[in-house]
Amino acid sequence: MVKDFGMPHPQHSGYIVCPHCDALFVQKQPQFGERAVCTRCRTVLIAPRRNAFIRILALSVTNLILVIAALFLPFLQISRAGFHNETSVMDAVLAFSDGPLFVLSLAVGALIVLVPMMRMVLTLYVLAPMVMGRPPAPGATRAFRLFEALKPWSMAEIFVLGCGVALVKVSALAQVHLGSAFWMMGVLVIVVLLQDNMMCRWSVWTALEKRKA
Amino acid sequence: MPLVRLDRAGETQGMSDHPDIRSARDCGLLACTRCGAVWSMQDEGAKCDRCSHVLQSRDTKSLQRVWAWWVAALMAYIPANLEPMLRTRTLVAETESTIVEGAFELIHHGDIPVALIILIASVGIPVAKFGAIAYLALSVNRQARLSAHRRQHLYELVEYIGRWSMIDVFVVAILSALVQLNVAAQISPGPAALTFALSVIFTMLSAQSFDSRMIWDSDTAPDAPVTKETHRE
């Protein structure tokens, strides 16, 4: 079953291993829209989409524009007894900035702004050369690794739900209005979901390897 | 639908059962945990040619890291529930509230769905997560009551849901930034915001440290078919 044993570093490219349960399979390239699924634990192993890379790129650019705009536009406004205040995502990040809780400011900033933005930039860096038919950019494998490692730490969608909760909490205290940035963040969540759905890590790793000159 | 199948006399596997599936390790192969490239077992310890990650068939230090983060998370979670999360100052009064008190305030105002979101995200999920990770870590190399399938699902659930506990920290951040109405009303964060955030981050790291392939090792080890008849000496 296993050939090429003694060779130095033979990659067994005919096989695919499920990352979750270590089941070994003979690899078979699915058609666009089809999926290769681990028959033991049902993890999706390969899920190629037509023109996936270029679509992911387009979504990344959309995302970057949305994040940057949402950063400074107001997303919630309140008023009570003649006093007014409005807050942007940046203000929420800086909420903890004075006092001993400033570390939390850094963490919140990273989770809702920095990490999502970085992931977008990384996809641009990794996928743009491929779409243009060029060899991968230097350090593209490291960039894609980072992109994957950052996935659980990108929390924009949790932040948006948090806005909803904050809205309800404040409504007892003052009048609240949703700002334009709130809707931008909402769209952003959907775009990120679409993008993650489109991204097939197996296809990217294979493409990275094939294009490596 | 299952296009990937085991290389065995060309027969296709059914979706539901998996009697013929062998792990890469049992076939003398190992997969890179980063990029999925398949190598021979002899390459263990070397760097993956494709992504230069160190190759390991099983992460042997996995459980140690799981428990270290687990304990750290628990140590942060206890003060997170005892200390105030929010300080609210209005014209009439100044109040401090912990996570649970904040949720009960919402119930008093009649916002029961939102109170439930907060209670589930800040109490239900973390507690369930502590239990689930501990159970998964303890059930490795042991005869577990739950099947490997169930445990795999449990693990995926923990990984997916754990992040959502962060919502309360974001709510505090938003409120503190938003409610700055001079004397009329002011909200500021309490120390629990930090300890709670740490607790969520540590549990996420704990779950990520777990090597889920170990769940399946005790389940189907073709070299030891005796596991189903344990009473045989």
Ligand SMILES: [Zn+2]
């Ligand atoms: Zn699997």
Ligand SMILES: [Zn+2]
């Ligand atoms: Zn690799």
